[in-house]
Amino acid sequence: MTLGDKLRSLRSIEGSLRGLGRPLTQSEVVTAMKKELGRGLSQAYLSQIESGARPHMTNTSRELLARFFRVYPGFLVDDPPGYSRELQSELRTTDPTIDAWLFAGADQFTGDSELSRALCNIAQVSDSRGAILLLAEILRTPGLAERLSEVLQPKPRIGSGHPPPTSHN
Helix, strand or coil, rough: CCCHHHHHHHHHHHHHHHCCCCCHHHHHHHHHHHHHCCCCCHHHHHHHHHHHCCCCCCHHHHHHHHHHHCCCCHHCCCCCCCCCCCCCCCHHHHHHHHHHHHHHHHHCCCCCHHHHHHHHHHCCCCHHHHHHHHHHHHCCCCCHHHHHHHHHHHCCCCCCCCCCCCCCC
């Protein structure tokens, strides 16, 4: 994935997180950065980065974009040729790109707002890796997922929930 692809994806995710139902425009990113971080980039510079016309950016620009999009600064580079997101290693388990992967997944499922929101919520947890591993254990434990679902999303009751009064004839 190129840096431009990543920035377009992050703009899409950010727009979804802000409840817009669409990607943030480059201009909206620039305005929001200045408002939220006190400084930002120009729309022209952001456009050059996304289009690939400017293949490298300054460390300051990378840090600013990383802070705005809440991603690891190392994520904001072109992936090397032949890189596959499916590659796994011990380093991968502690790499903050898990959050970026979750955000990218949320972007891919914009048609399913509940799933997209769930992936974004997991990515925003301080230990998103731990959250995913916890979910795996919940699913492995027989009956636990169903019970948690009942507790967290109870079905509405019909009536008061109390038994009907008995007549004493």
